[in-house]
Amino acid sequence: xxxxxxxxxxxxxxxxxxxxxxxxxxxxxxxxxxxxxxxxxxxxxxxxxxxxxxxxxxxxxxxxxxxxxxxxxxxxxxxxxxxxxxxxxxxxxxxxxxxxxxxxxxxxxxxxxxxxxxxxxxxxxxxxxxxxxxxxxxxxxxxxxxxxxxxxxxxxxxxxxxxxxxxxxxxxxxxxxxxxxxxxxxxxxxxxxxxxxxxxxxxxxxxxxxxxxxxxxxxxxxxxxxxxxxxxxxxx
Amino acid sequence: xxxxxxxxxxxxxxxxxxxxxxxxxxxxxxxxxxxxxxxxxxxxxxxxxxxxxxxxxxxxxxxxxxxxxxxxxxxxxxxxxxxxxxxxxxxxxxxxxxxxxxxxxxxxxxxxxxxxxxxxxxxxxxxxxxxxxxxxxxxxxxxxxxxxxxxxxxxxxxxxxxxxxxxxxxxxxxxxxx
Ligand code: SF4
Ligand code: SF4
Ligand code: FES
Numbered sequence: 001x002x003x004x005x006x007x008x009x010x011x012x013x014x015x016x017x018x019x020x021x022x023x024x025x026x027x028x029x030x031x032x033x034x035x036x037x038x039x040x041x042x043x044x045x046x047x048x049x050x051x052x053x054x055x056x057x058x059x060x061x062x063x064x065x066x067x068x069x070x071x072x073x074x075x076x077x078x079x080x081x082x083x084x085x086x087x088x089x090x091x092x093x094x095x096x097x098x099x100x101x102x103x104x105x106x107x108x109x110x111x112x113x114x115x116x117x118x119x120x121x122x123x124x125x126x127x128x129x130x131x132x133x134x135x136x137x138x139x140x141x142x143x144x145x146x147x148x149x150x151x152x153x154x155x156x157x158x159x160x161x162x163x164x165x166x167x168x169x170x171x172x173x174x175x176x177x178x179x180x181x182x183x184x185x186x187x188x189x190x191x192x193x194x195x196x197x198x199x200x201x202x203x204x205x206x207x208x209x210x211x212x213x214x215x216x217x218x219x220x221x222x223x224x225x226x227x228x229x230x231x232x233x234x235x236x
Numbered sequence: 237x238x239x240x241x242x243x244x245x246x247x248x249x250x251x252x253x254x255x256x257x258x259x260x261x262x263x264x265x266x267x268x269x270x271x272x273x274x275x276x277x278x279x280x281x282x283x284x285x286x287x288x289x290x291x292x293x294x295x296x297x298x299x300x301x302x303x304x305x306x307x308x309x310x311x312x313x314x315x316x317x318x319x320x321x322x323x324x325x326x327x328x329x330x331x332x333x334x335x336x337x338x339x340x341x342x343x344x345x346x347x348x349x350x351x352x353x354x355x356x357x358x359x360x361x362x363x364x365x366x367x368x369x370x371x372x373x374x375x376x377x378x379x380x381x382x383x384x385x386x387x388x389x390x391x392x393x394x395x396x397x398x399x400x401x402x403x404x405x406x407x408x409x410x411x412x413x414x
Contacts, residue, residue: 089324093330093332093333094324095320095324095326095327095329095330096320096384096413096414097320097326097327097384097413097414098327098330099414102413102414103414108413111413112408112411112412113408115406115411117323117379117380117381117382117406117411118317118323118324118370118372118377118380118382119323119324119370120372122373123324123325123329123332123369123370123373125325125329125332125333125367126333127333127334128333214414223408
Protein backbone atom coordinates (compact mmCIF):
# COMPACT_ATOMS: atom_id res chain seq x y z
CA UNK A 1 0.00 0.00 0.00
CA UNK A 2 1.15 3.52 -0.72
CA UNK A 3 2.11 5.74 2.17
CA UNK A 4 3.35 9.16 3.23
CA UNK A 5 4.99 10.50 6.38
CA UNK A 6 3.01 12.59 8.85
CA UNK A 7 5.32 14.12 11.44
CA UNK A 8 7.67 11.28 10.75
CA UNK A 9 5.06 8.55 11.13
CA UNK A 10 4.11 6.34 8.18
CA UNK A 11 0.46 6.70 7.11
CA UNK A 12 -0.94 4.48 4.37
CA UNK A 13 -3.59 5.75 1.99
CA UNK A 14 -5.87 4.62 -0.76
CA UNK A 15 -5.83 6.22 -4.18
CA UNK A 16 -7.90 9.42 -4.17
CA UNK A 17 -7.75 9.98 -0.41
CA UNK A 18 -6.71 13.34 0.96
CA UNK A 19 -4.00 13.72 3.61
CA UNK A 20 -6.62 14.51 6.26
CA UNK A 21 -8.82 11.53 5.34
CA UNK A 22 -5.90 9.14 5.55
CA UNK A 23 -4.72 10.71 8.82
CA UNK A 24 -8.13 10.40 10.46
CA UNK A 25 -8.46 6.79 9.32
CA UNK A 26 -5.10 6.12 10.95
CA UNK A 27 -6.37 7.73 14.17
CA UNK A 28 -4.12 10.77 13.78
CA UNK A 29 -5.55 14.18 14.57
CA UNK A 30 -4.95 17.21 12.39
CA UNK A 31 -7.09 20.11 13.69
CA UNK A 32 -9.99 20.88 11.34
CA UNK A 33 -13.43 22.48 11.47
CA UNK A 34 -15.02 22.61 8.02
CA UNK A 35 -14.14 19.01 7.18
CA UNK A 36 -16.47 16.12 8.04
CA UNK A 37 -15.70 12.55 6.95
CA UNK A 38 -19.12 12.15 5.31
CA UNK A 39 -18.83 15.18 3.05
CA UNK A 40 -16.71 16.48 0.23
CA UNK A 41 -14.14 18.97 1.55
CA UNK A 42 -14.80 22.70 1.52
CA UNK A 43 -11.27 23.91 2.31
CA UNK A 44 -12.32 27.15 3.95
CA UNK A 45 -11.34 27.19 7.63
CA UNK A 46 -7.63 26.45 7.04
CA UNK A 47 -7.25 24.91 10.49
CA UNK A 48 -6.04 21.74 8.79
CA UNK A 49 -3.09 23.51 7.17
CA UNK A 50 0.07 21.41 7.07
CA UNK A 51 3.51 21.98 5.61
CA UNK A 52 4.81 19.93 2.71
CA UNK A 53 8.28 20.64 1.33
CA UNK A 54 8.26 24.04 3.02
CA UNK A 55 4.88 25.08 1.61
CA UNK A 56 1.59 25.33 3.44
CA UNK A 57 -1.38 23.43 2.14
CA UNK A 58 -4.88 22.56 3.40
CA UNK A 59 -4.68 18.85 4.26
CA UNK A 60 -8.44 18.36 3.70
CA UNK A 61 -8.13 19.23 0.00
CA UNK A 62 -4.58 18.03 -0.71
CA UNK A 63 -4.47 14.53 -2.17
CA UNK A 64 -2.16 12.12 -0.43
CA UNK A 65 0.77 11.03 -2.56
CA UNK A 66 3.51 8.45 -2.23
CA UNK A 67 6.47 9.60 -0.18
CA UNK A 68 5.18 13.04 0.87
CA UNK A 69 6.74 14.39 4.05
CA UNK A 70 3.98 16.22 5.89
CA UNK A 71 4.51 18.37 8.99
CA UNK A 72 1.50 19.08 11.20
CA UNK A 73 2.31 19.14 14.92
CA UNK A 74 4.80 21.99 14.82
CA UNK A 75 4.88 25.06 17.05
CA UNK A 76 4.62 27.27 13.97
CA UNK A 77 1.50 25.61 12.54
CA UNK A 78 -0.23 25.36 15.89
CA UNK A 79 0.43 29.05 16.57
CA UNK A 80 -1.25 29.90 13.25
CA UNK A 81 -4.14 27.55 13.99
CA UNK A 82 -4.60 29.29 17.32
CA UNK A 83 -4.76 32.70 15.59
CA UNK A 84 -7.39 31.42 13.13
CA UNK A 85 -9.42 30.02 16.02
CA UNK A 86 -9.19 33.29 17.94
CA UNK A 87 -10.43 35.17 14.86
CA UNK A 88 -13.44 32.84 14.65
CA UNK A 89 -14.24 33.62 18.28
CA UNK A 90 -14.16 37.42 17.87
CA UNK A 91 -16.03 37.46 14.56
CA UNK A 92 -19.14 35.96 16.11
CA UNK A 93 -20.66 36.10 19.58
CA UNK A 94 -19.38 33.09 21.48
CA UNK A 95 -20.59 33.18 25.06
CA UNK A 96 -19.89 29.56 25.93
CA UNK A 97 -21.40 29.59 29.45
CA UNK A 98 -24.85 30.29 27.97
CA UNK A 99 -24.47 28.13 24.85
CA UNK A 100 -26.32 24.81 24.65
CA UNK A 101 -23.52 23.37 22.56
CA UNK A 102 -20.85 23.98 25.18
CA UNK A 103 -19.02 20.73 25.89
CA UNK A 104 -20.14 19.27 22.55
CA UNK A 105 -18.77 22.05 20.36
CA UNK A 106 -15.90 21.42 17.97
CA UNK A 107 -14.81 25.07 17.89
CA UNK A 108 -14.56 25.15 21.67
CA UNK A 109 -12.83 21.76 21.80
CA UNK A 110 -10.36 22.88 19.13
CA UNK A 111 -9.63 26.03 21.13
CA UNK A 112 -8.98 23.87 24.20
CA UNK A 113 -6.72 21.64 22.16
CA UNK A 114 -4.72 24.65 21.01
CA UNK A 115 -4.50 26.00 24.57
CA UNK A 116 -6.49 29.19 23.88
CA UNK A 117 -7.03 31.20 27.08
CA UNK A 118 -8.32 34.38 25.43
CA UNK A 119 -9.49 35.49 22.01
CA UNK A 120 -6.62 38.02 21.89
CA UNK A 121 -8.23 40.32 19.28
CA UNK A 122 -10.92 42.98 19.73
CA UNK A 123 -14.40 41.47 19.64
CA UNK A 124 -16.73 42.46 16.78
CA UNK A 125 -19.95 41.83 18.75
CA UNK A 126 -22.02 41.58 15.55
CA UNK A 127 -25.79 41.95 15.68
CA UNK A 128 -27.26 38.64 14.46
CA UNK A 129 -30.82 38.03 15.65
CA UNK A 130 -31.86 34.45 16.41
CA UNK A 131 -34.37 32.73 14.08
CA UNK A 132 -36.87 30.78 16.19
CA UNK A 133 -39.54 30.57 13.49
CA UNK A 134 -39.34 26.79 13.05
CA UNK A 135 -41.46 24.75 15.50
CA UNK A 136 -38.70 22.24 16.29
CA UNK A 137 -35.39 23.97 15.58
CA UNK A 138 -33.81 27.34 16.19
CA UNK A 139 -30.91 29.06 14.48
CA UNK A 140 -28.48 31.10 16.56
CA UNK A 141 -26.44 32.82 13.85
CA UNK A 142 -24.18 34.40 16.48
CA UNK A 143 -22.10 31.23 16.54
CA UNK A 144 -21.84 30.44 12.84
CA UNK A 145 -18.27 29.78 11.66
CA UNK A 146 -19.30 29.50 7.98
CA UNK A 147 -18.04 25.92 7.64
CA UNK A 148 -20.82 25.23 5.10
CA UNK A 149 -21.52 21.76 6.49
CA UNK A 150 -25.25 22.53 6.76
CA UNK A 151 -25.17 23.84 3.20
CA UNK A 152 -23.53 20.65 1.95
CA UNK A 153 -25.76 18.37 4.03
CA UNK A 154 -28.98 20.04 2.91
CA UNK A 155 -27.95 20.16 -0.73
CA UNK A 156 -26.11 16.86 -1.15
CA UNK A 157 -27.90 14.56 1.31
CA UNK A 158 -31.33 16.05 1.97
CA UNK A 159 -31.76 17.36 -1.60
CA UNK A 160 -33.31 20.53 -0.23
CA UNK A 161 -30.99 23.53 -0.38
CA UNK A 162 -32.25 25.06 2.85
CA UNK A 163 -28.98 26.87 3.61
CA UNK A 164 -26.47 28.95 1.64
CA UNK A 165 -23.48 31.17 2.30
CA UNK A 166 -24.10 34.68 0.93
CA UNK A 167 -21.81 37.70 0.62
CA UNK A 168 -18.04 37.72 0.25
CA UNK A 169 -14.97 38.05 2.46
CA UNK A 170 -15.68 39.45 5.90
CA UNK A 171 -19.34 40.02 4.88
CA UNK A 172 -19.94 36.30 4.25
CA UNK A 173 -22.95 35.08 6.20
CA UNK A 174 -25.34 32.16 6.40
CA UNK A 175 -28.76 32.63 4.80
CA UNK A 176 -31.91 30.53 4.78
CA UNK A 177 -33.47 29.82 1.43
CA UNK A 178 -36.98 31.24 1.85
CA UNK A 179 -38.50 34.48 0.64
CA UNK A 180 -38.87 35.56 4.30
CA UNK A 181 -35.38 34.28 5.13
CA UNK A 182 -36.94 32.29 7.99
CA UNK A 183 -36.33 28.61 8.71
CA UNK A 184 -40.03 28.15 9.50
CA UNK A 185 -40.84 28.94 5.87
CA UNK A 186 -38.61 26.18 4.43
CA UNK A 187 -39.12 22.43 4.15
CA UNK A 188 -36.36 21.87 6.77
CA UNK A 189 -37.22 18.83 8.93
CA UNK A 190 -35.85 17.34 12.15
CA UNK A 191 -34.87 14.19 10.23
CA UNK A 192 -32.64 16.15 7.83
CA UNK A 193 -28.91 15.49 7.85
CA UNK A 194 -28.51 19.26 8.07
CA UNK A 195 -30.23 19.20 11.46
CA UNK A 196 -27.37 17.32 13.08
CA UNK A 197 -24.25 18.38 11.25
CA UNK A 198 -23.40 21.82 12.70
CA UNK A 199 -20.09 21.60 14.59
CA UNK A 200 -21.01 24.60 16.75
CA UNK A 201 -24.17 25.91 18.42
CA UNK A 202 -26.16 27.34 15.51
CA UNK A 203 -28.69 24.67 14.48
CA UNK A 204 -30.27 23.62 17.76
CA UNK A 205 -33.21 21.40 18.61
CA UNK A 206 -35.75 23.23 20.72
CA UNK A 207 -36.75 21.98 24.15
CA UNK A 208 -33.69 19.87 24.91
CA UNK A 209 -30.98 22.39 25.82
CA UNK A 210 -28.52 21.50 28.58
CA UNK A 211 -29.96 17.98 28.83
CA UNK A 212 -26.51 16.44 29.40
CA UNK A 213 -24.84 17.57 32.63
CA UNK A 214 -21.39 19.14 32.72
CA UNK A 215 -18.89 16.32 33.06
CA UNK A 216 -20.73 13.92 30.72
CA UNK A 217 -20.66 15.90 27.48
CA UNK A 218 -18.64 14.78 24.45
CA UNK A 219 -15.50 16.79 25.13
CA UNK A 220 -15.68 16.48 28.90
CA UNK A 221 -14.91 12.83 28.34
CA UNK A 222 -12.57 12.97 25.37
CA UNK A 223 -10.10 15.50 24.06
CA UNK A 224 -10.97 16.38 20.45
CA UNK A 225 -7.79 14.69 19.23
CA UNK A 226 -9.04 11.39 20.64
CA UNK A 227 -12.63 11.92 19.57
CA UNK A 228 -12.07 12.71 15.96
CA UNK A 229 -12.06 9.22 14.44
CA UNK A 230 -15.07 8.09 16.52
CA UNK A 231 -17.15 9.53 13.68
CA UNK A 232 -15.77 6.82 11.40
CA UNK A 233 -16.40 4.04 13.92
CA UNK A 234 -20.02 5.15 14.34
CA UNK A 235 -20.56 4.60 10.64
CA UNK A 236 -19.17 1.10 10.40
CA UNK B 237 10.76 34.81 51.37
CA UNK B 238 8.76 38.04 51.08
CA UNK B 239 5.05 37.47 50.69
CA UNK B 240 3.44 38.35 47.36
CA UNK B 241 1.13 41.34 47.51
CA UNK B 242 -2.17 40.57 45.85
CA UNK B 243 -5.06 42.88 44.99
CA UNK B 244 -8.40 41.75 43.56
CA UNK B 245 -11.42 43.57 42.16
CA UNK B 246 -14.80 42.85 40.62
CA UNK B 247 -15.81 45.09 37.72
CA UNK B 248 -18.77 44.08 35.54
CA UNK B 249 -18.93 40.62 37.08
CA UNK B 250 -21.21 38.75 39.47
CA UNK B 251 -18.68 37.95 42.23
CA UNK B 252 -18.82 34.32 41.11
CA UNK B 253 -15.09 34.31 40.38
CA UNK B 254 -14.35 35.61 43.87
CA UNK B 255 -16.63 32.95 45.32
CA UNK B 256 -14.71 30.37 43.31
CA UNK B 257 -11.46 31.79 44.69
CA UNK B 258 -12.80 31.25 48.21
CA UNK B 259 -13.71 27.70 47.21
CA UNK B 260 -10.01 26.81 47.45
CA UNK B 261 -11.24 26.08 50.99
CA UNK B 262 -8.59 25.15 53.53
CA UNK B 263 -5.86 25.73 50.97
CA UNK B 264 -6.36 29.39 51.87
CA UNK B 265 -4.28 28.77 55.03
CA UNK B 266 -1.39 27.68 52.88
CA UNK B 267 -1.97 30.64 50.60
CA UNK B 268 -1.83 33.31 53.32
CA UNK B 269 1.63 32.05 54.24
CA UNK B 270 2.75 33.20 50.81
CA UNK B 271 0.54 36.16 49.97
CA UNK B 272 -0.72 39.31 51.60
CA UNK B 273 -3.94 40.94 50.44
CA UNK B 274 -4.05 44.54 49.34
CA UNK B 275 -7.29 46.05 47.96
CA UNK B 276 -9.94 43.33 47.66
CA UNK B 277 -13.63 42.81 48.36
CA UNK B 278 -12.42 40.18 50.84
CA UNK B 279 -11.01 42.84 53.22
CA UNK B 280 -12.83 45.91 51.89
CA UNK B 281 -9.64 47.96 51.39
CA UNK B 282 -10.70 50.54 48.80
CA UNK B 283 -7.42 51.78 47.28
CA UNK B 284 -4.90 49.64 45.53
CA UNK B 285 -1.24 49.99 46.53
CA UNK B 286 1.92 48.69 44.85
CA UNK B 287 1.26 44.99 44.22
CA UNK B 288 2.88 41.95 42.68
CA UNK B 289 -0.34 40.50 41.41
CA UNK B 290 -3.76 41.93 40.45
CA UNK B 291 -6.71 39.60 39.82
CA UNK B 292 -9.65 41.18 38.02
CA UNK B 293 -13.06 39.64 37.65
CA UNK B 294 -15.62 41.09 35.21
CA UNK B 295 -15.41 43.20 32.08
CA UNK B 296 -15.82 46.93 31.62
CA UNK B 297 -19.36 48.28 31.49
CA UNK B 298 -18.89 51.81 32.88
CA UNK B 299 -16.35 54.59 33.33
CA UNK B 300 -15.51 53.60 36.90
CA UNK B 301 -14.58 50.08 35.76
CA UNK B 302 -12.08 51.61 33.32
CA UNK B 303 -10.61 53.83 36.04
CA UNK B 304 -10.16 50.93 38.45
CA UNK B 305 -8.62 48.76 35.73
CA UNK B 306 -6.11 51.47 34.76
CA UNK B 307 -5.20 51.97 38.42
CA UNK B 308 -4.62 48.23 38.79
CA UNK B 309 -2.46 48.18 35.67
CA UNK B 310 -0.32 50.99 37.10
CA UNK B 311 0.11 49.34 40.47
CA UNK B 312 0.31 45.63 39.69
CA UNK B 313 3.37 43.96 38.24
CA UNK B 314 1.27 41.06 36.91
CA UNK B 315 -2.34 41.64 35.91
CA UNK B 316 -4.71 38.74 35.37
CA UNK B 317 -8.14 38.60 33.70
CA UNK B 318 -10.14 36.12 35.77
CA UNK B 319 -13.22 34.48 34.25
CA UNK B 320 -15.36 34.70 31.13
CA UNK B 321 -16.55 38.29 31.63
CA UNK B 322 -13.04 39.68 32.05
CA UNK B 323 -11.94 37.74 28.97
CA UNK B 324 -14.78 38.36 26.48
CA UNK B 325 -17.29 40.58 28.27
CA UNK B 326 -19.45 37.60 29.19
CA UNK B 327 -23.11 37.92 29.97
CA UNK B 328 -23.07 41.74 30.35
CA UNK B 329 -21.63 41.99 26.81
CA UNK B 330 -24.71 40.34 25.39
CA UNK B 331 -26.18 43.84 25.35
CA UNK B 332 -23.51 44.95 22.88
CA UNK B 333 -25.41 44.47 19.62
CA UNK B 334 -28.21 46.73 20.93
CA UNK B 335 -27.61 50.53 21.07
CA UNK B 336 -27.27 51.76 24.68
CA UNK B 337 -29.97 54.42 24.25
CA UNK B 338 -32.48 51.76 23.17
CA UNK B 339 -31.68 49.71 26.28
CA UNK B 340 -31.95 52.69 28.68
CA UNK B 341 -35.25 53.79 27.09
CA UNK B 342 -36.66 50.30 27.30
CA UNK B 343 -35.73 49.83 30.96
CA UNK B 344 -36.30 53.25 32.49
CA UNK B 345 -39.04 54.64 30.28
CA UNK B 346 -40.84 51.49 29.25
CA UNK B 347 -40.49 48.63 31.72
CA UNK B 348 -43.36 48.38 34.22
CA UNK B 349 -42.20 48.61 37.85
CA UNK B 350 -38.82 50.29 37.27
CA UNK B 351 -39.94 53.01 34.89
CA UNK B 352 -40.36 56.37 36.55
CA UNK B 353 -40.14 58.27 33.31
CA UNK B 354 -36.51 59.31 33.86
CA UNK B 355 -33.15 57.79 33.06
CA UNK B 356 -31.03 58.05 36.28
CA UNK B 357 -28.58 60.90 35.93
CA UNK B 358 -27.04 61.38 39.38
CA UNK B 359 -23.45 62.71 39.13
CA UNK B 360 -22.42 59.93 41.57
CA UNK B 361 -23.34 57.28 39.01
CA UNK B 362 -20.54 56.21 36.68
CA UNK B 363 -21.51 56.61 33.03
CA UNK B 364 -22.24 53.37 31.20
CA UNK B 365 -20.00 52.60 28.22
CA UNK B 366 -21.57 52.23 24.79
CA UNK B 367 -20.36 48.64 24.74
CA UNK B 368 -19.08 46.25 27.37
CA UNK B 369 -15.41 45.47 26.76
CA UNK B 370 -13.10 42.69 27.88
CA UNK B 371 -10.05 43.87 29.85
CA UNK B 372 -7.45 43.18 27.16
CA UNK B 373 -9.08 45.71 24.85
CA UNK B 374 -8.10 48.51 27.27
CA UNK B 375 -4.88 47.51 29.08
CA UNK B 376 -2.22 44.87 28.68
CA UNK B 377 -3.22 41.65 30.43
CA UNK B 378 -0.50 39.19 31.41
CA UNK B 379 -2.59 36.06 32.04
CA UNK B 380 -6.12 34.85 31.41
CA UNK B 381 -7.98 32.35 33.59
CA UNK B 382 -10.97 31.12 31.57
CA UNK B 383 -14.11 29.63 33.06
CA UNK B 384 -17.48 30.83 34.28
CA UNK B 385 -16.20 30.84 36.94
CA UNK B 386 -12.71 29.37 36.70
CA UNK B 387 -12.75 26.49 39.17
CA UNK B 388 -10.95 26.78 42.50
CA UNK B 389 -8.46 24.27 41.05
CA UNK B 390 -7.67 26.55 38.10
CA UNK B 391 -7.10 29.50 40.43
CA UNK B 392 -5.02 27.34 42.74
CA UNK B 393 -2.93 25.94 39.91
CA UNK B 394 -2.27 29.45 38.62
CA UNK B 395 -1.26 30.82 42.02
CA UNK B 396 0.93 27.87 42.95
CA UNK B 397 2.67 27.90 39.54
CA UNK B 398 3.32 31.60 39.94
CA UNK B 399 4.56 31.29 43.52
CA UNK B 400 6.89 28.49 42.48
CA UNK B 401 8.28 30.64 39.69
CA UNK B 402 6.84 28.37 36.97
CA UNK B 403 5.07 29.60 33.84
CA UNK B 404 1.37 28.99 34.72
CA UNK B 405 -0.14 26.27 32.54
CA UNK B 406 -3.51 24.55 32.42
CA UNK B 407 -3.87 21.02 31.17
CA UNK B 408 -6.99 19.90 29.28
CA UNK B 409 -8.74 18.95 32.54
CA UNK B 410 -8.51 22.56 33.76
CA UNK B 411 -9.16 24.51 30.56
CA UNK B 412 -12.89 25.26 30.30
CA UNK B 413 -14.89 28.24 29.06
CA UNK B 414 -18.06 27.36 30.99
S1 SF4 C 1 -20.71 27.56 19.55
FE1 SF4 C 1 -19.05 26.62 20.72
S2 SF4 C 1 -17.51 28.23 20.94
FE2 SF4 C 1 -19.43 29.21 20.33
S3 SF4 C 1 -20.44 29.79 22.24
FE3 SF4 C 1 -21.20 27.75 21.73
S4 SF4 C 1 -19.82 26.35 22.82
FE4 SF4 C 1 -18.80 28.33 22.76
S1 SF4 D 1 -24.73 26.94 10.71
FE1 SF4 D 1 -23.24 25.52 11.53
S2 SF4 D 1 -22.99 24.02 9.89
FE2 SF4 D 1 -23.94 25.80 8.98
S3 SF4 D 1 -22.22 27.03 8.18
FE3 SF4 D 1 -22.71 27.79 10.24
S4 SF4 D 1 -21.32 26.70 11.57
FE4 SF4 D 1 -21.38 25.55 9.65
S1 FES E 1 -10.72 21.44 7.47
FE1 FES E 1 -9.41 21.90 5.85
S2 FES E 1 -9.82 23.98 5.42
FE2 FES E 1 -11.29 23.47 7.02
